[in-house]
Amino acid sequence: MKSETVKIVLGYILICLIWGSTWLAIRLGLDSLTPILSAGFRFSIASILVFVFMKIQKLKLQTDPLSIKIYLILGFFSFLIPFGLVYWAEQFIPSGLASVLFSVMPFFVIIFSYIFLKEEIITVFQIIGSLLGFIGVAIIFLEKLHINFENDFWGMLAVLISSILQAGIAIILKKYAKHLNPLSMNFVPLAIAGSSMMIIGLSFENISHIKINLNAVVSVLYLALFGTVITFSTYYWLMKKINLLFLSLSTFITPIIAVILGWIILKENFSFQALIGSILVLVGILFANFTNIKAYLKSKLV
Numbered sequence: 001m002k003s004e005t006v007k008i009v010l011g012y013i014l015i016c017l018i019w020g021s022t023w024l025a026i027r028l029g030l031d032s033l034t035p036i037l038s039a040g041f042r043f044s045i046a047s048i049l050v051f052v053f054m055k056i057q058k059l060k061l062q063t064d065p066l067s068i069k070i071y072l073i074l075g076f077f078s079f080l081i082p083f084g085l086v087y088w089a090e091q092f093i094p095s096g097l098a099s100v101l102f103s104v105m106p107f108f109v110i111i112f113s114y115i116f117l118k119e120e121i122i123t124v125f126q127i128i129g130s131l132l133g134f135i136g137v138a139i140i141f142l143e144k145l146h147i148n149f150e151n152d153f154w155g156m157l158a159v160l161i162s163s164i165l166q167a168g169i170a171i172i173l174k175k176y177a178k179h180l181n182p183l184s185m186n187f188v189p190l191a192i193a194g195s196s197m198m199i200i201g202l203s204f205e206n207i208s209h210i211k212i213n214l215n216a217v218v219s220v221l222y223l224a225l226f227g228t229v230i231t232f233s234t235y236y237w238l239m240k241k242i243n244l245l246f247l248s249l250s251t252f253i254t255p256i257i258a259v260i261l262g263w264i265i266l267k268e269n270f271s272f273q274a275l276i277g278s279i280l281v282l283v284g285i286l287f288a289n290f291t292n293i294k295a296y297l298k299s300k301l302v
Contacts, residue, residue, distance in 0.1 A: 004241070008238065008241050008242060011234045011237065011238050012238060012242075012247075012250065014230070014231070014234055015231045015234050015235055015238070015250055016250050016253040016254055016257060017257055018226050018227060018230065018231050019227065019231055019250065019254045019257075020253065020254040020255070020256065020257020020258050020260075020261065021226075021227075021257060021258070021261055022223060022227040022254075023095055023099075023254075023255075023258040023261075024258065024261050024262065024265065024266070025219050025222050025223050025227060026038070026087075026090075026219070026223065027095070028215050028218075028219050029215065029216055029219030029220060029223070030090075031215055032210065032211040032212070032213050032215050032216035032219075033210055033211075033216050033219075033220070034201055034205040034206065034207060034210060035087040035088060035090065035091060035201075035205070036084060036087055036088065036197050036200050036201040036204075036205055037197070037198060037201030037202065037205055037207065037210070038087070038201075038216075038219075038220065039083050039084065039087050039193075039197045039201075040193075040194050040195070040196075040197030040198035040199075040200070040201050041194075041198070041220045041224075042194070042220055042223045042224050042227070042228060043079060043083075043190045043191075043193040043194030043197060043224070043228065044190075044191070044194030044195060044198060045194070045220060045221065045224035045225075046186070046190045046194070046223075046224040046225070046228035046229050047186070047187055047190035047191040047194050049224060049225055049229050050183060050184070050186045050187045050190060050229055051187055053183060053229070054183065054184050054187065057183070059181055059183065059184045060184070061184055061187060061188070062179070062180060062181070062184070062185075066176065066179075067179075067180060067185075070172070070173070070176060070177050070180065070185065071185070071188035071189055071192075072188075072189075072192070073169070073172060074169065074173075074185070074186075074188075074189035075188060075189035075190075075191075075192030075193055076192065076193075077165050077168070077169055078165070078166065078169040078189060079189050079190065079192070079193030080192060080193040080196050080197065081162075081165060082161075082162035082163075082165045082166055083162070083193065083197075084197060084200070085158040085159065085161055085162040086098065086102070086158070086159055086162050088155075088158060089154075089155040089156070089158040089159045089162075090155075091155075092151070092152065092154070092155035093152050093155035093156060093159070094141075095258075097141065097152070097156065097159075098155075098159045099137060099141060099254075099255040099258070100134075100137055100138050100141055100255075101156055101159040101160050101163065102159055102162065102163045102251060103133070103134050103137045103138075103163075103251050103252055103255070104134070104160065104163050104164075105163040105164075105166055105167045105248055105251050106130045106133070106134075106167075106245055106248040106249055106251065106252070107130060107134070108163065108164050108167035108168070109167045109170060109171070109244055109245050109248040110122055110126075110127065110130065110245060112167055112168060112170075112171040113171065113244060113245065116171050116175065117171060117174060117175060117244070120174070120243065120244055120245070121243075122245060125287050125288060126243075126245050126246070126287075126288045128284075128287050128288075129249070129284040129285060129286070129287030129288025129289070130245070130249065130284065130288060131284070132280055132281070132283055132284030132287060133249055133252035133280070133281045133284030133285060133288070134252070134284075135280060135284075136252065136277045136278065136279070136280030136281035136282075136283075136284060137252055137255050137277065137281060138277070139273060139274075139276060139277030139280060140255055140256065140259060140273070140274045140277035140278060140281075141255070141277075142273060142277075143271065143273060167248065170239065170244055170247075170248060171244070173236065173239055174239055174244050177236070177239075178240060180236075182233045182234070182236035182237040182240075183229075183233045185236060186228075186229065186232055186233060186236075190228065235247070245288065246288055246289055249284070249285055249288055252281045252284065252285065253281065253285070255281075256277075256278045256281060259274055259278075
């Protein structure tokens, strides 16, 4: 049990760190590539990597009717549409605003869990922790939240829809995908999203200014291997091990990582306001996991 607990903690930290860094990687890549085509490259390469890892580990793709339905649902409603919406929206709204809007995901996890996952217990501490975390994220980006509803409405709506879809997908996977391998279940969805986005990008985006340079290559490869294959496989594994709401609270931590990396690498300002917001997020995470922390401390004192 101790060994598995360590793996769970390390897995949670891993997805927070890597997903926190993807904002920077996407930004660097979009200096050379168009948004949808960039995502298409990312997911297409990721699907190839998953196939290679499946061959190495001798994993077979499950093809029963339920698995095929889940692959299709994941392909369209976890990758193609949500990521397409976010990549599209970031052309019109600041990434800080996108982060805050996407951070509503845990609240929809609470709502959907209450309706569809009766076994997933939601405590008062988790609700309070979610509220504190969301307020913390809003405080981090408060200075950059210059909202013009007339110009930003569709971009904001796109990110909000993406967040709701991801919350719904998490519920579906928690309920119906326990039999699927966390790695192999990515192959078909990534192939669907990657090929579709490449077709859309080549058909509708202005590709005349695309530059295949070091920034573009490093960005796409990093996002494919680390930001997709490793993180989603770990995320799906964690989904089988821990409370779904607590897992979704990783969306509060990734903006902190993004701000810190922007401060270190891009020399962006890390204000006192960002520090206060980050502390509030961490306090929210502690609140949300209060019951588990209390049980752990009690076992140590007994």
